[in-house]
Amino acid sequence: MAPLPTPPAQPEDTPDRYVGLAAAEATRSAEEHGWSTVRTLPPGTIITMEFLQGRLNFEVQDDTVTRCWVG
Structure with missing residues (x-):
């Protein structure tokens, strides 16, 4: 069996x-x-709720990060 x-x-x-x-x-x-x-996502973007280890999400409006979260 292949390793995880x-x-x-x-x-x-x-x-x-x-x-x-x-x-x-x-x-x-x-x-x-x-x-x-x-x-990088515009405000209000609909995304899935899956958690991805090592991913950082930016909500960007007018070329400025307004919100940031992990996953």
Whole structure:
């Protein structure tokens, strides 16, 4: 039987620190801090509620991160 895949590491980072940053700056910083996936979404976007280890989500309005959450 094949071994179970190892999920990406969850960086020890504070998502709130990205709020208020420009989207490109926040994405670059998140990637440098070890997030394997960074997703940028406009306000009100309908998304699934699946949790993905190592993913950081940004809600961006007018090129500024207004909300940030893990998963």
